[in-house]
Amino acid sequence: MLSASLVLTVAIGLPLGVVLFLASPGQVWANRAAHLGLSLVVNLLRSVPFIILLIVMIPLTVALVGTSLGVVGAIPPLVVAAAPFFARLVELALREVGRDTIEAVTAMGATTRDLVMRALIPEAMPGILAGITVTAIALVSFTAMAGVVGAGGLGDLAIRFGYQRFQTDVMIVTVVLLLILVQLLQMAGDRLVRHFSRR
Structure with missing residues (x-):
């Protein structure tokens, strides 16, 4: 769930961030109306809490992938939530060039x-890789929330067994696993950023 949604997020967010940058004032495609319109869409999608977006998107998710449950059903809202966030990080990285x-x-x-x-x-690769790392960590928290609608994963495990069945040990193990996953992602991201910063 995390890897598929991250790949799609980067595939959509990277070009969107590039367009946001190129359409901004003083750039190659400088277009105030287009930049304002794209910025508005990105900001609106970023401002919707993920749990609400997850529920609101159920009809669209069913239309796109045939179900709103399981890993497949979680991917569209995960991508819609994360792609605008990543696009803004890409735009910021490009501004550093x-x-x-x-x-x-x-x-x-x-x-x-x-x-x-x-x-x-x-030139912006270190910043873009840092943005991918931040987005991946945000997606970890989103995937945990996706367990509310039966998306599976650690969030579903924590809710069904840890919370609903009062199994505190399951809840603790789930939290520890999430912390380890986030730490591994951060370490891998930092290492890639350092590698590309030296080039």
Whole structure:
């Protein structure tokens, strides 16, 4: 559930973040109306609490994947919740790229695609990887909440056995496993960021 939703989140959030950056004032595709519209959609989706989004999206989830239960049923709301969040992190990472780098690449006659693929993303890679790490950790908490609607995973285990059946030991083990998972994700993300920062 975590890996599938993270892959889809990055696949959707990365281009969305790039478009947000390129459409912002002073950039290649500077378009105030488009930037405001995209920003509004991103901010609206980011502001909805995940548990509410999970319930509101049940009809759409059923239409997309045929069910709102289990791992498959949890992935669409997970992606809708995380992709705008990640897109904003990508936009922030791209803003850290030096203006002189963008101007130099543009002056050499590079297309927008070349600018993005050969300058912006490579230069912003440490920030983007840090954003993926933060998003992955946010998705861990989202997947735990998805257990409320029978999505399975550690959240479902904690709710059905730890909470509803008053098995405190199950609850404690679940919390410890979640903490270990978050720590492993953070360590892996930090290592990748350090690797790409040295390049």
